[in-house]
Structure formats: C-alpha cells, structure tokens
Amino acid sequence: MPVVEHTVIITNKVGLHARPATLFVQSAARFHSRIQVRCGEKYANAKSIVGVLKLGASQGATLVIQADGEDASEAVQALVTLVENKFDEE
Amino acid sequence: MTDDEIDPFPDILHALPISPGIALGPVLLLKSASAAVEYARKVEKEQIAHERQRLQEAIEAAEGEIDALHKQVARNVGSAEAEIFSAQKLMLRDPELLDEVEALMTNQLVSAETAWSETIAKQSAEMAALPDPLLAARAADVRDMGARVLSHLQAQGAVMEEHPDRGPFLIVAYDLTPSQTARLDPATILGICTVEGGPTTHAAIIARALEIPAVAGLDAQLLAELRSGQELAIDGAQGLIYLKLDDAQRATLSAAMDEQLRSKRMRDTARWQTRPGETADGQSVFVYANVGDSEGARTAAENGAQGIGLLRTEFLFGQRTTFPTEQEEFAGYLDLFQSFARQARFQKIIVARTLDAGADKPFPALEPLIGNWHEANPALGLRGARIHLLHEKLLRQQLRALLRAASAAQIELHIMFPMIATLTETRRMKQVLAEVRQTLSEEEGSPVPEVRVGVMIETPAAVWLADALAREVDFFSIGANDLSQYTLAADRTNSRVMSLFGPLEPSLWRSINHVIQAARAHGRPVAVCGEIAADGRYGPLLAGLGSTELSVSPPALTRIKEALHQHEMAYWQAKARELLLAETAAEMEEMLRQA
Numbered sequence: 207m208p209v210v211e212h213t214v215i216i217t218n219k220v221g222l223h224a225r226p227a228t229l230f231v232q233s234a235a236r237f238h239s240r241i242q243v244r245c246g247e248k249y250a251n252a253k254s255i256v257g258v259l260k261l262g263a264s265q266g267a268t269l270v271i272q273a274d275g276e277d278a279s280e281a282v283q284a285l286v287t288l289v290e291n292k293f294d295e296e
Numbered sequence: 297m298t299d300d301e302i303d304p305f306p307d308i309l310h311a312l313p314i315s316p317g318i319a320l321g322p323v324l325l326l327k328s329a330s331a332a333v334e335y336a337r338k339v340e341k342e343q344i345a346h347e348r349q350r351l352q353e354a355i356e357a358a359e360g361e362i363d364a365l366h367k368q369v370a371r372n373v374g375s376a377e378a379e380i381f382s383a384q385k386l387m388l389r390d391p392e393l394l395d396e397v398e399a400l401m402t403n404q405l406v407s408a409e410t411a412w413s414e415t416i417a418k419q420s421a422e423m424a425a426l427p428d429p430l431l432a433a434r435a436a437d438v439r440d441m442g443a444r445v446l447s448h449l450q451a452q453g454a455v456m457e458e459h460p461d462r463g464p465f466l467i468v469a470y471d472l473t474p475s476q477t478a479r480l481d482p483a484t485i486l487g488i489c490t491v492e493g494g495p496t497t498h499a500a501i502i503a504r505a506l507e508i509p510a511v512a513g514l515d516a517q518l519l520a521e522l523r524s525g526q527e528l529a530i531d532g533a534q535g536l537i538y539l540k541l542d543d544a545q546r547a548t549l550s551a552a553m554d555e556q557l558r559s560k561r562m563r564d565t566a567r568w569q570t571r572p573g574e575t576a577d578g579q580s581v582f583v584y585a586n587v588g589d590s591e592g593a594r595t596a597a598e599n600g601a602q603g604i605g606l607l608r609t610e611f612l613f614g615q616r617t618t619f620p621t622e623q624e625e626f627a628g629y630l631d632l633f634q635s636f637a638r639q640a641r642f643q644k645i646i647v648a649r650t651l652d653a654g655a656d657k658p659f660p661a662l663e664p665l666i667g668n669w670h671e672a673n674p675a676l677g678l679r680g681a682r683i684h685l686l687h688e689k690l691l692r693q694q695l696r697a698l699l700r701a702a703s704a705a706q707i708e709l710h711i712m713f714p715m716i717a718t719l720t721e722t723r724r725m726k727q728v729l730a731e732v733r734q735t736l737s738e739e740e741g742s743p744v745p746e747v748r749v750g751v752m753i754e755t756p757a758a759v760w761l762a763d764a765l766a767r768e769v770d771f772f773s774i775g776a777n778d779l780s781q782y783t784l785a786a787d788r789t790n791s792r793v794m795s796l797f798g799p800l801e802p803s804l805w806r807s808i809n810h811v812i813q814a815a816r817a818h819g820r821p822v823a824v825c826g827e828i829a830a831d832g833r834y835g836p837l838l839a840g841l842g843s844t845e846l847s848v849s850p851p852a853l854t855r856i857k858e859a860l861h862q863h864e865m866a867y868w869q870a871k872a873r874e875l876l877l878a879e880t881a882a883e884m885e886e887m888l889r890q891a
Contacts, residue, residue: 223430224437228383235386254392255383256419259434262426 210278213270214285218292221264226293231255233288239275241285252285306539309515312493313535314500317509318552319487320529320541323522324465326472337410344401351397351408354448355388361444361475362388369478371576373505380474380498383434384441393419409449416442433496440473440498466528470519474498482506486553487530489537491516507560511535568854569600570641573846575839577864582845583856584647586825593636595850600857603645604636605847606712606773606825609694610652616661619690625697626704633705644707647773647823647847648698649752650691650725652714654679656789665690675787680715680752681725688728695732699744710748712773717757719764726768754778759807762814772815773847776826780804799828800884802876805841809876812842823847832859833888837875840868 218226234241234252241252245267250257252271263269269289273281339347362381370378387393393415400411416438424435463484471492477499480488485508493499493512503510509532518539522528529538529549538545573583584605585596596604612620612628620628629648637644653659655674663669665687671677684691695711702709713725726749737743750771753759759779766772777788783803786793808824815822823845828834830848835856838846848856860868871887878884 220430221428224383224434225379228379228386231386232382251392254390255386256390256423256438257392259431260423260426262428262431264428 208278209272209274210282211270211272212282212286213268214289216263216265216267216269216289218289219265221267222258222261224259227255227258229293230285230288231258233284234281237273237275237277237281237284239273239278239281241271241273241281244270244272307541309518309537309539311489311511311513311530311535311537312495313533314488314493314495314510314512315503315508316533317487317507317556318529318531318549319466319509320538320546320549320553321464321466321486321527322525323468323528324463325522325524326467326469326476337406339405339407341405344405347401347408347411348398350449351412351445354408354445357448358441358444359385359388362441365475365478368576369502371578373478373502377498377502377505380437380501384437384474387438387441388445409446412449413442413446416446429494430496433494433498436497436499437474440475443473444475466530468514468519468522468528470516472499474502477502477506477508480506480508482508487511487532489514489528489530491519509533511537564858565854568857569598571600571857572602572642573857573860575836575860575865575868576862577866579865581836581839581843581860582823583853583860584645584823584845584847585850585853586847587632587636587850590632590635592850593632594639596853597636597639597641599850599853600641601636601850601853602642603647603845605647605823605845607632607646607648608652609648609650609698610657610659613651613653613659613661615658619661619665622693622697625694626701629698629701630704633701633707637705637707645710646702646707647710647712647750649712649714649773650684650694652680653683654715675781675789681713681717681721682715684713684728685721685724691725691728692732695729696736699733699736699747702747703744710750710771712750712752712771714752714775715754715778716751716765717755719761719768722751722765722768752778753811755782756807759783759811762811763817766815766818766820769820771821771823772811773823773825774808774811774843776804776808776824776828779807779826783807798881799831799834800881800888802878802880802884805875805884808838808843809841809872816842821845830856832856836860836863836868837872840865840870840872841876 216222220226222230231253243250243252243258243261245261245263248261250261252258271282271285362385366378366381369381396415397411400406400414401408420435420438420442423438424432426432464486465484466486467480467488469490471490472488488503488508488510490512491514500510509530511530511532514537527541529541530536541549573581575581582602584603585601586606587593587596587604588608589611593604612625633646636646653662655669655671655677666678698709698711711729713722716722729749733744748770750769750773751758751765752775753762753772754775758765780797780801781788784797784801786797788794812822821844822842824838824843825847829838829846830852832855835846836859839860846856874887875884878887
C-alpha cells in the first residue's frame with residue numbers, strides 16, 4: 207500500500223473554521239485511504255470533522271497530510287489543492 | 297412582587313448583545329434542549345447489539361431532520377447560514393466520535409444514551425477549550441447535534457416540543473441551539489433572552505439573519521424566577537434586559553418596536569417582489585396580476601407580477617361615446633404593454649381578455665351598435681362573447697390592435713374570451729382570431745406569431761363543458777367572482793343576496809375543482825382570478841387543488857407569494873382535498889380553523 211505525504215500552508219483568512227473544515231472533511235470522505243492530518247503537535251483523522259476542528263489550524267499554520275491506501279496520492283493531491291485554493295472562498 | 301419585598305435584581309440589567317433590536321412583550325419560558333432525562337445507564341452484554349442498532353436509527357432520524365432544517369434555513373435565511381447544518385451532518389457521522397461511543401458501549405457495558413452523551417460532553421468541552429473563540433463556539437454545534445440524536449434515542453421526537461401556538465412572545469430559555477433558533481417563526485417571536493450564548497454562536501448568527509432581537513447572559517438565578525406571561529423587554533443592540541418598565545420606558549420601547557416592524561415589513565415586501573411564487577418546498581405557482589390600465593401595469597411589474605393574468609381591455613372605452621379606432625386601440629395597448637415590459641422582473645406574458653361589456657357597466661360607445669341596452673337581468677344578458685359574435689367587426693379590430701401592439705412591445709400575448717357558455721361560440725372566436733392573424737401576416741409580409749388562446753370559466757355551462765373546452769383551447773382562467781354569481785344564482789350587484797354567501801361555498805369550490813381536474817387531464821394550465829385567489833387564506837388552497845396560476849390585484853402580489861410560501865405543496869393539497877368533503881360553508885370554515 208502506498209503511503210503519500212505532503213505539506214501545505216493554510217493561506218485562507220479564517221483558517222480551518224466551520225466551512226473550510228466541512229469542505230476538507232467532505233473531500234477526504236470521498237477516498238478509501240486512511241488520511242491523517244498533523245498540525246504542530248496535534249493529529250486528526252481527516253474524515254473527522256470534530257478532529258479537524260480541534261486542530262485549531264489558523265492562517266499560516268502548516269498541515270502535514272498523510273494518506274495510506276489505494277487512492278492515497280489522489281487523496282493527498284485533492285486535499286492539498288483545496289487548501290492551496292483557499293477553499294474557494296476568497 | 298410588592299414594594300415591601302426586597303428585590304435582589306435592579307430594574308435594568310446589563311447582558312450580552314446578540315442580535316440588535318427591541319423586543320417588549322410577554323415571556324414564554326422554554327425548557328432547555330439539554331434538560332436531563334432519566335435513562336438506563338448500565339446494560340447487559342447481550343443488549344449491546346441492540347443499543348448499537350438504536351443509536352444507528354437515532355442518527356439516521358437526526359440526519360433526516362438536519363437535511364430538512366438545512367433546506368429550510370437555506371430558503372428562509374440564506375445558504376451561508378445553512379452551511380452550519382452541513383457541518384452538523386458530518387459530525388453525526390464523525391468516525392472518531394462514533395469509535396469513542398462504540399468503545400464506551402462495549403468496554404463499559406453502558407446504554408447508547410450514556411455512551412453518546414458522555415462522548416458529546418467530552419468532545420464539546422474539548423472544543424470549547426480551544427483558544428480561538430470562533431472555533432470554541434463550534435462546541436454549541438456538537439451539543440446541538442448531540443441533543444438531537446439523544447432526543448431520538450429517547451423517542452421524544454423533535455428537540456423542542458413547546459412551540460408557541462399563539463404569540464407573539466419573548467422567548468426566555470437557558471440556551472437555544474441553532475436548530476431551535478432556526479425553527480423560530482419571526483412572526484410569533486419578539487425576541488430571545490438566554491443565560492448561555494455568545495455573539496459568535498450559530499444560534500446568534502441565525503437570530504441576526506432572522507432579525508430577531510436577542511441578548512444572552514441572563515442571570516441563571518433570575519431565570520428560575522421568571523414566569524411565562526410576565527412582561528419583559530430587551531434591547532439587543534445595547535444588551536439590556538428591562539425587568540420592570542415605567543410608562544415612559546414602555547412607550548419609548550413600543551414606539552421603537554413599531555418602527556422596527558414597519559421597516560422590516562417594507563424590506564419583506566421588497567423581498568417578495570423579487571421572488572417568484574412558490575410553496576415552501578419550492579413548487580412553482582405563478583402569481584400574476586389583474587390590470588386595467590397602464591398605471592396598474594406599472595405597479596404590477598414593480599410589485600413582482602410574473603405576468604399579467606387578466607388584462608381588462610375595457611379601459612379604452614370608459615365614457616367615450618364613439619368607438620375607438622384600431623389605431624387608438626393599438627396606441628392604448630402599446631402604452632400598457634410597454635409600461636409592464638419596462639419594469640417586469642419576470643416573464644413578459646400578458647393575458648388580454650377581449651372586451652367584456654355588459655349592460656350593467658355603461659358603454660356609451662357601444663350603444664349606437666346595440667341600441668337600447670336596458671335589460672331586466674344584465675348578468676344574464678347580452679355581454680362578453682355574445683357581443684363579439686353579434687358584432688364580429690369589433691372583435692376583429694380589437695384582436696388586430698392587440699396583436700400589433702404585442703409585436704411592437706415585444707411581449708408574449710395570450711388571448712382570452714369572456715363569458716363562454718358553449719363550445720360553438722369558442723370555436724367561432726378561435727376562427728375569427730385565426731383569420732385576423734392570417735390577414736395581418738399578409739399585410740405585414742411576415743407571419744404573426746401564434747398566440748395561446750384561452751377561455752374564462754364563469755358559467756356553470758363552461759364548468760360542465762370543461763373537458764370539451766380543454767381539448768379546444770390552450771388554457772383556462774376561472775373568473776371566481778362571476779362563477780360564484782352564476783353558480784349560486786346570486787346577483788353580485790344585489791347586496792341583499794350577496795351577504796348570504798361568502799367565499800367558502802362547497803358548490804363553488806367543487807365547481808372550481810371540477811374545472812381544474814378537467815384541465816389537468818388535458819395538460820392545460822388553469823389560472824384563478826377573483827377575490828378568493830387574492831385572499832391569503834384561500835389562494836394557496838386553489839394551488840393545492842392544482843391551479844397553476846393565481847391572478848390578483850397588484851397590491852396583493854407580495855401577500856399571496858408570502859402565503860404560498862408558508863407551507864409545502866403537500867400540505868396545501870391535503871388541506872384542499874379535505875375542504876372538498878365539506879357540505880356546508882360552516883364546515884369549510886371549521887376545517888380551515890384547524891391548522
């Protein structure tokens with residue numbers, strides 16, 4: 207099983223708040239792979255909205271996205287793109 | 297409380313401003329969503345599978361509710377506010393949260409309620425402890441979602457049962473969840489005063505979007521002393537709670553509240569002007585206007601008419617003693633069409649009713665043709681289509697002028713014939729229209745586009761020919777005022793008989809239903825014009841019967857759109873079907889009273 211990891215910096219104004227976090231988790235849920243997000247010392251399951259919100263990731267924070275499974279590289283790519291595109295909100 | 301008792305609370309308290317505005321009125325105490333309810337804690341090992349199943353069902357039920365709320369808020373408040381419920385839906389299926397619940401159930405042998413509420417309490421507390429206040433406020437969503445699932449586990453149905461049946465009230469509660477707030481009807485809720493809550497909670501965002509004044513930070517001890525029905529006032533902008541009011545304060549706050557209401561009503565009207573007619577579940581019902589002159593056409597367009605459903609062409613005649621020329625008719629129609637088209641927000645459809653003259657309305661211009669026009673029963677006399685067929689030249693001229701003006705103003709013209717009693721006269725008038733189009737096309741060297749042709753259903757004869765007429769024409773328009781007159785054999789101009797009958801007569805409603813069903817069977821749209829269509833209590837019921845369009849006076853347009861939007865189409869259909877079972881006007885009244 208491939209394991210894929212990628213680092214991305216949050217650039218949207220509000221960070222991983224309700225709406226961006228919702229989009230992030232909805233996006234992660236589309237993939238079969240197990241996906242983990244790390245922000246500083248905190249880890250979260252990318253498919254858990256409660257976990258992602260509790261990361262408390264604000265603008266400027268670094269996220270490390272790691273996926274493990276058949277569609278790992280697609281999953282990481284999709285999430286990185288979402289963050290880089292500022293969740294299409296700006 | 298008398299003056300002798302010691303009053304621990306000052307008359308005006310400082311609280312947190314949540315949503316601006318003044319609210320003054322009787323208190324309605326709501327029990328909190330998180331009120332503790334007894335449930336079994338420990339369960340036997342064999343029961344765990346059953347608990348798991350119960351939790352699954354409760355989550356599914358909650359999911360259905362959240363979906364419904366999402367749609368409702370998106371429609372009534374805005375799609376940005378509705379996003380709250382997307383997040384809550386994800387929380388319901390959160391894998392980490394569900395794993396925790398599962399672990400508690402299997403390792404500690406506790407009930408689904410216990411495992412669920414402990415997990416929710418822990419997760420919401422962790423979230424509330426986040427340093428970022430915006431993120432911390434999301435704890436309220438975890439609790440809201442949690443309370444919803446719990447209420448299903450306890451088979452108590454919706455979280456808030458104590459919905460006020462009357463009002464308006466000032467809601468006082470320990471706290472309100474976003475779901476509870478979204479369900480509040482701004483028409484019956486003056487304001488919200490809670491112990492818990494802050495300006496960044498989703499409940500606060502929804503209160504602001506619904507323009508319901510709100511404050512938080514009420515003393516919990518004071519909450520215990522407040523009683524439903526007592527007077528209270530809040531100032532949501534300044535964060536003030538008025539426990540006691542003197543006459544001057546009451547007058548000032550009342551005036552401010554009236555002003556607030558007036559300005560809100562104006563904005564509401566503006567909102568309905570820009571929206572199409574539809575039921576709460578988005579089923580379209582066209583709301584058209586009845587218009588009798590250019591000024592009316594302009595007002596209709598401004599007020600958001602989706603078309604002109606009844607153009608009374610009599611306006612060109614007035615007190616004239618000579619018949620207008622074709623050019624005069626053309627100029628009059630063109631001005632009216634343009635008045636509508638210039639400001640129309642929706643389609644530029646105009647349904648013109650050909651001249652509906654009768655001896656009860658004086659038409660001096662027609663007298664040279666008709667001669668002595670004094671009739672014992674004008675309502676049963678020479679009128680509408682009957683004049684057209686006696687004097688086809690007038691009809692031809694009017695049709696020519698209408699077709700030419702429609703093409704010049706670039707509007708979509710539909711033609712409608714009044715006072716139809718037979719299929720033969722309908723066919724004859726269609727024939728005349730076809731000939732007029734043919735001649736005009738030849739004169740102008742290009743084909744005059746086809747126009748849709750309809751008939752007014754005003755006579756019992758037309759009601760019972762509805763199936764045959766539906767095969768012959770493109771649409772119906774039920775003239776409810778005349779249909780009532782002819783069905784009940786009650787002269788509209790005779791107040792002594794008219795006072796005996798109201799809009800709710802089973803014979804009238806059954807006639808209308810018969811016409812609508814016949815039209816539907818042939819795929820024809822049916823409009824209803826007349827007073828019942830413009831009444832907020834009855835118009836939506838006509839839509840429930842299957843009427844596709846309501847045509848009302850311009851000032852009633854926004855009112856009817858608002859009335860239609862109060863319930864889903866299935867509600868109006870059920871209510872209308874029930875109404876048809878009534879045998880007396882009193883029974884119909886009674887059925888409508890039961891909401």
